[in-house]
């Protein structure tokens with residue numbers, strides 16, 4: 001018999017977790033938009049729309065300190081960040097296009113080097129996914145192998161039902177433990193009717209064919225045609241659940257300061273700028289080509305995965321109307 005949870009009990013679950021000292025991150029209204037953010041009460045959970053930015057900040061903050069240094073008595077003392085102090089976290093209400101992304105990123109963050117900052121947060125986070133019933137005309141998750149009800153990446157999965165509340169299904173041991181620990185908030189209910197799922201605007205894509213074209217068209221006038229409008233703002237990368245480029249900078253004085261890791265974007269003009277002044281990607285179409293190549297060819301070559309969950313965020317955010325779904329659809333027809 002399926003387990004269900006009411007809206008009130010879901011809020012109570014958040015309050016109970018917060019009282020126990022767990023960090024709870026979920027969709028929260030901030031003025032005119034909803035963003036994934038730390039919640040301070042269950043009442044703040046807002047599941048009415050897809051959060052504007054992705055949930056990747058839960059594991060990979062926009063900016064984080066990785067060490068600090070201080071010069072004392074002629075000696076420089078370096079202090080590492082104590083990763084043991086990172087809080088146990090529950091990411092709640094993650095749409096399938098967000099919950100699937102960490103599973104894609106795990107490959108790169110544990111490939112030639114274990115990024116302990118990312119991996120420690122992954123270890124300490126339980127993901128409560130949410131079936132998507134409110135998509136829009138930018139969504140295309142089904143075209144890249146996911147679905148509005150994909151449980152991939154979720155530890156516990158919620159499906160909204162008619163009349164309010166959710167069916168709750170444990171997907172992993174982490175989800176089973178969370179459910180068992182708060183069993184009193186869940187009910188056994190035989191007759192439930194799930195709400196209709198969202199309908200992505202682009203249902204299917206031939207990813208193998210797209211990759212084959214990319215394999216042979218590094219030099220193509222197509223890149224100029226599609227990317228001449230790109231202003232290199234980087235919004236598409238910052239908002240994306242799968243983009244993961246970062247830079248590391250030292251900030252401070254000779255006496256005191258810290259080293260920070262912060263997001264970067266291949267759309268930025270200086271992303272590949274060399275110290276010599278030479279920039280191998282010196283015009284915007286080359287930078288936009290890298291965005292498409294990285295997502296639909298290079299990541300697949302290296303890790304066997306597509307670096308896109310079809311969330312549509314970059315389509316909604318692009319100030320000049322560049323539509324990645326339309327671009328890869330066009331590539332698939334070449």
Ligand code: SF4
Nearest residue numbers: 240308309311312314
């Ligand atoms: S590339 Fe665009 S559609 Fe794909 S996951 Fe990133 S933001 Fe979403």
Ligand code: SF4
Nearest residue numbers: 230231234236267318
């Ligand atoms: S959001 Fe649009 S304009 Fe900005 S870097 Fe991405 S593709 Fe270019």
